[in-house]
Amino acid sequence: MSVxxxxxxxxxxxxxxxxxxxxxxxxxxSAPGRRxxxxxxxxxxxxxxxxxxxxxxxxxxxxxxxxxxxxxxxHPNRPPSAQFLLGTDPFSRDVWSRLVYGARVSLGIGTLxxxxxxxxxxxxxxxxxYFRRWVDATLMRLVDVGLAMPRxxxxxxxxxxxxxxxLWALVLLIGLxxxxxxxxxxxxEVLSLREREFVAAARALGAGAGRVIFRHVLPxxxxxIIVSGALGIGNMMLLEAGLSFLGLGVPSPAPSWGNxxxxxxxxxxxxxxxxxxxxxxxSLVVMALNAVGDxxxxxxxxxxxxx
Amino acid sequence: MAAWLVRxxxxxxxxxxxxxxxxxxxxxxxxxxxxxxxxxxxLPPDVCERQRVQFGYDQPLLVQxxxxxxxxxxxxxxxxxxxxxxxxxxxxDAIPNTFTLALAALLVDFALGLALGIYQAVRAGRFGDVxxxxxxxxxNSMPVFWLGLVLLLVFAxxxxxxxxxxxxxxxxxxxxxxxxxxxxxxxxxxxxxxxxGLVGAAGTARYQRAAxxxxxxxxxxxxARAKGLRERRVLLVHAxxxxxxxxxxxxxxxxxxxxxxAVLIETxxxxxxxxxxxxxxxxxxxxxxxxxxxVLTTTMVVLGNxxxxxxxxxxxxxxxxxxxxxxxxxxxx
Numbered sequence: 169m170s171v172x173x174x175x176x177x178x179x180x181x182x183x184x185x186x187x188x189x190x191x192x193x194x195x196x197x198s199a200p201g202r203r204x205x206x207x208x209x210x211x212x213x214x215x216x217x218x219x220x221x222x223x224x225x226x227x228x229x230x231x232x233x234x235x236x237x238x239x240x241x242x243h244p245n246r247p248p249s250a251q252f253l254l255g256t257d258p259f260s261r262d263v264w265s266r267l268v269y270g271a272r273v274s275l276g277i278g279t280l281x282x283x284x285x286x287x288x289x290x291x292x293x294x295x296x297x298y299f300r301r302w303v304d305a306t307l308m309r310l311v312d313v314g315l316a317m318p319r320x321x322x323x324x325x326x327x328x329x330x331x332x333x334x335l336w337a338l339v340l341l342i343g344l345x346x347x348x349x350x351x352x353x354x355x356x357e358v359l360s361l362r363e364r365e366f367v368a369a370a371r372a373l374g375a376g377a378g379r380v381i382f383r384h385v386l387p388x389x390x391x392x393i394i395v396s397g398a399l400g401i402g403n404m405m406l407l408e409a410g411l412s413f414l415g416l417g418v419p420s421p422a423p424s425w426g427n428x429x430x431x432x433x434x435x436x437x438x439x440x441x442x443x444x445x446x447x448x449x450x451s452l453v454v455m456a457l458n459a460v461g462d463x464x465x466x467x468x469x470x471x472x473x474x475x
Numbered sequence: 476m477a478a479w480l481v482r483x484x485x486x487x488x489x490x491x492x493x494x495x496x497x498x499x500x501x502x503x504x505x506x507x508x509x510x511x512x513x514x515x516x517x518l519p520p521d522v523c524e525r526q527r528v529q530f531g532y533d534q535p536l537l538v539q540x541x542x543x544x545x546x547x548x549x550x551x552x553x554x555x556x557x558x559x560x561x562x563x564x565x566x567x568d569a570i571p572n573t574f575t576l577a578l579a580a581l582l583v584d585f586a587l588g589l590a591l592g593i594y595q596a597v598r599a600g601r602f603g604d605v606x607x608x609x610x611x612x613x614x615n616s617m618p619v620f621w622l623g624l625v626l627l628l629v630f631a632x633x634x635x636x637x638x639x640x641x642x643x644x645x646x647x648x649x650x651x652x653x654x655x656x657x658x659x660x661x662x663x664x665x666x667x668x669x670x671x672g673l674v675g676a677a678g679t680a681r682y683q684r685a686a687x688x689x690x691x692x693x694x695x696x697x698x699a700r701a702k703g704l705r706e707r708r709v710l711l712v713h714a715x716x717x718x719x720x721x722x723x724x725x726x727x728x729x730x731x732x733x734x735x736x737a738v739l740i741e742t743x744x745x746x747x748x749x750x751x752x753x754x755x756x757x758x759x760x761x762x763x764x765x766x767x768x769x770v771l772t773t774t775m776v777v778l779g780n781x782x783x784x785x786x787x788x789x790x791x792x793x794x795x796x797x798x799x800x801x802x803x804x805x806x807x808x
Contacts, residue, residue, distance in 0.1 A: 447621030
């Protein structure tokens with residue numbers, strides 16, 4: 169069992185390395201690609217992300233036990249060993265297996281929630297910046313209110329009101345309370361783009377508002393959206409972890425990195441491993457996302473100097 | 476300046492008003508009634524009905540809303556379902572604890588963040604800068620409650636330097652009275668404040684490094700160097716003064732972070748503040764307390780931003796001119 173664990177672990181690492189190397193080789197031909205890899209930690213961040221995505225996708229192969237399987241109820245909290253790579257938790261489940269399956273939940277929620285937030289934020293920002301006047305004024309007042317609301321309270325209230333919350337609803341909630349910043353960013357970008365000659369030209373050729381926004385303005389505003397998206401996934405993951413930690417996010421038997429911390433919390437004194445490793449996983453992934461986001465900014469926006 | 480201030484003030488009040496309205500209706504429309512948790516053990520219908528009348532839930536929604544607003548003007552936030560006391564009183568008990576924690580965390584945040592940021596800027600590109608930068612990046616990526624747990628494990632469980640939670644020793648110091656008890660309180664404050672402060676400091680250092688690097692490139696810094704001032708004086712007097720400006724923005728941004736972090740940190744450290752009150756209230760379906768806490772936090776966040784804006788205008792004359800000159804509608808923010 170444990171030889172297989174190490175083999176899969178090594179396999180995931182090699183695969184992740186190969187992905188990074190291949191990406192690097194392909195991107196070397198373009199200027200933004202070279203700028204991306206010039207960032208000191210971009211390759212490392214990409215490797216960490218590729219590794220976690222690999223084990224998340226291949227969870228049934230990588231995990232030695234099923235995520236809900238309680239190995240030996242009589243002897244929970246076993247320390248990390250050759251058999252249990254990261255020990256077992258207070259419910260006698262293998263922490264490494266749950267970490268692997270939890271990667272699916274945590275990364276999935278983070279990514280999907282960010283997609284929701286980026287979509288809504290971009291739409292609102294584009295409409296606001298393009299049409300200006302009362303549309304802009306109304307939407308931006310809404311954004312002001314949204315930014316002032318303490319997000320965690322809003323989420324807590326919403327979750328509490330719904331009793332048992334489904335995963336897709338959680339994703340929607342986290343996404344729908346996270347687009348305010350993006351919309352301001354996109355609006356600022358659109359405000360300056362809409363005054364440019366190529367937009368005037370498109371309009372002169374008879375393009376409607378929808379076509380101008382989607383075909384001419386937004387493609388040119390893509391860089392900041394992508395960067396803020398990459399940085400946003402990390403925030404979404406942290407938020408999900410916080411909610412799950414309070415017992416209001418991902419419901420318990422399903423593993424998410426946040427509720428794994430919560431599961432191990434009260435036994436921290438005797439079994440530090442069951443809370444420590446999922447937290448470490450979150451930190452690593454968020455840090456990798458930040459590094460990649462920073463590198464993307466350097467790559468896509470050459471005017472900005474890497475400070 | 477006065478006109479700008481008035482406009483800004485009105486906008487702030489409008490935001491708070493909007494948040495109050497939204498939270499009120501969201502909670503009411505989603506059957507936030509005083510009949511206890513919907514699932515577990517429902518109250519008998521007659522008791523439930525009595526409760527509804529007692530808390531005024533039998534009146535039309537708009538009347539309830541009006542009454543809530545009128546009460547709010549007197550600083551009242553309604554009656555808690557579970558605590559058998561007004562929400563405002565419960566919050567008033569919790570706020571000083573949250574404030575002390577936030578203030579201590581802010582101190583750690585800025586003291587450490589500024590020092591590290593300046594150090595990094597001075598050593599830009601060298602080993603010290605890169606090392607501090609990477610550690611800061613890691614700390615900034617940690618879930619704040621998890622960092623709290625790890626600090627608890629190391630400093631309370633293994634080393635036994637600090638207590639494992641709570642706000643004071645319940646046997647020796649039930650109330651803050653003697654100098655010993657004050658020390659006891661501070662002793663309990665260290666870990667939660669450090670947790671919140673460290674995560675904040677990691678972000679502050681990043682900002683401060685960028686701000687300092689920006690300023691160091693300016694002409695007047697070169698002038699200061701050229702007239703033969705010591706490097707220490709150039710950096711700490713001439714450069715730092717202007718590099719401190721962005722910190723005011725950070726000060727405004729720190730408020731939401733501190734209150735959000737407080738919700739989680741107060742749970743981890745059993746700190747009897749507003750965040751823990753709200754989390755407990757959520758589990759008990761005590762909606763008036765949740766609404767009250769949300770309204771109060773929003774007010775605080777908006778107030779923090781307002782203070783930061785005013786400070787900025789006072790400190791940096793360039794901003795004042797810009798804002799005064801813009802005039803007219805507040806269309807762009």
